[in-house]
Amino acid sequence: HQKFFSVKNPKTGRIEKFITVANRETADNGATILAGNQKVLSARLADAKFFWENDLRTAKSEAGMSAWVENLGNVTFHNKLGTQAARIDRIAALAREIAPVVGADADLAEQAARVAKADLSSEMVYEFPELQGLMGRYYAEAAGLPSAVANACEQHYSPLGPGDDVPSEPVSVAVALADKLDTLTGFWAIDEKPTGSKDPFALRRAALGVIRLVLENDVRGASLRGAIMFTYSELLVRMGAAGLLMVLDRNSEEEHWFQAPWTGGSLSDGISEQWGHETVWEFATREQLAFAGEWNLKENLVPDAIALEDNLLSFFHDRLKVFLRDQGIRHDVIDACIAMDGNDDLTLLVKRARALEDFLKTEDGTNLLQGFKRANNILSQAEDKDGVEYSYGADRKFAEDDAETALFDALEAGGAAISPAIEAEDFAAAMRGMAALRAPIDAFFEAVQVNADSDIVRRNRLNLLSQIRQVCGQVADLTRVEG
Incomplete structure (x- = not known):
């Protein structure tokens, strides 16, 4: 195809002219070259008009975009992960689960996920693949679908790079997250992880996309562990796995062992089918979750769900370190926060890391860190030497010095201030509570x-x-903090 520089009219926003470059002078001052380029461009535009009109007839038909979705059943996404249609089913199920967390309507999120990739079957995108997503929005609008669904068709691919805009509409966020999480979990399941400089499936970009979607939309309560496990389980059961899966009923807080596979539909449908009623459910915690018996897995699928979950979450953390390092947050500070519970809630994790980074830049933070490390080193050496763990609580009646008594008081007050601050996710207040310990710790060691x-x-x-x-x-x- 010819390559041109498009020229946009600033008043209308329309592309109305083009510039082409030739590395030769001609007697007619380029008129022949220009005419040739115009001929090629006119032909391409005529093709596009033909495809557009054909596609519009399909989009506006009674079947609408669903006809294109059905065709994707004949398109392989990856030979180990099934067709595009199967992938759409997984994305739709995950988008529905994610929707409440990002403030989206679950029905709209599922509807958007089911048509978001329909334009891959259109004539226009087949001929001009770089238009995927954009054409999906146009066709969804022509089909009379809700604007949130149409916008998600275009926006769910974003962000494609570090400088790309991040979707902010809740339905688009839900579908974009579901799309990327399905990609990552699927390729982890078939052990096609990035290695060194090789990343043929752009998985690093997908992980960064998830990170930016979560952080820039301030998504709270989004458990990456839960999303990974849900996606992996959908992949297993839709590819014919059989076995037992334990889930937790949110209503009764009871554990249930669930037999797979079932006659069809999503995992939620299967649970309803198994128990005969609609159950509000979630995957159990990492400690509670277990796979029992032998799964009859499709070839090349990783059977150890917990190992997959841990490995993929670690990959997210590695990408998060790179992302935050570019924003001036030290890697050791991030490591110190990743080591805490709740490290799969990226928004909470980053909030903690920013507060700790700011605190360590202060004089109180620097000195408290030194005091903590001194205390920890003395304690660790004594525990190694004595073969015991000193964690049974100190008794102030054995204090022999005023500085010792003052430290008892400070730790009691500090614990009372820090614990509720952490519970309330007020990390700045927690850091202030730690700052109050600096002087008593220094005085104790002196x-x-x-x-x-x-x-x-x-x-x-x-x-x-x-x-x-x-x-x-x-x-x-x-x-884990250096210094």
Whole structure:
């Protein structure tokens, strides 16, 4: 195809002219070259008009875009992961699950997911593949679908790169997340992970897309572990896996063992079919989740769901480190926050990391870190030497110095301030609670010798150091912070 520089009219926003470049001079000042390019361009535009009109007839027909979706049953997404139509079923199920978390209507999210890739079967996109998504929006609008559905057809591919805009409409966010999570989980399931500089399926870009979608839309309560497990289970059962899966009923908080496969439909449909009623359910926590018996897996699928979940979550964390490093957050600070519970809630994780980064830039933060590391080093050495863990709580009645008593008071007050702040996700307040410990910890080490002659006093002081570790450890794993 000819390559042109398109020229847009700033008043209308329409592309009305073009510029082409030739590396030769001609007697007619390029008139022949220009005429040749115009002829080629006119032919391409005529083709596009023909495809557009044909596609419009399909989109406006009684069957609408569903006819294109059916055709995708004959299009292979990947020879180990089935057809595009099968993938659409998985994305639709996941988009419906994600919808409440991002504030989207579940029915609209599922509808959008089912037509978002329909334009891949259209004549226009077949001839001009770079128009996928954009044409989907045009055809969805022509078919009379809701605007949120039409917009999701175009926006669910985004963001495609670090400079690309991130969708903000809830339905588009739900479908975009579902699309990328299905891609990542699927390729992890068949062990096609990126290696070194090789990433033929653009999985690093997909992971960064998930990260940006979550962070830039301030998505809260989005468990990556849960999404990965849901997607993997959908993949298993839709590809004919058989076995037992444990799920947790949110209403009764009871564990249920669920037999797969069933006659068809989504995992939610299967659960309803199995138990004979509509159940509000979720996958159990990592500790509760288990696969029992032997799964009759399709060839090349990874049977260990927990290992897949851990490995893929680690991949997300690696991409998050790169993303945040470009924003000035140190890798060791991120590691300290990743080590905490809830590290699959990316918004919460980044909120914690930003607060810790800001705190460590202050004088209180720098000095407290040194005091913490001193306490932790003394404690770790004593535990290794004595073969015991000093975590049974110190008793203030054995305190022999005012600085020791003051540290008891400070840790009690600090714990009372930090714990509710963490619970409320007010990490700035938690950091202020830690800052209040700086002076008492410094004074303790200046006035008190931990390894006292009395074994009782020594053990009590080591247990006091353990309280420093425990109180500060509510905020982040400071042992991972350099300095």
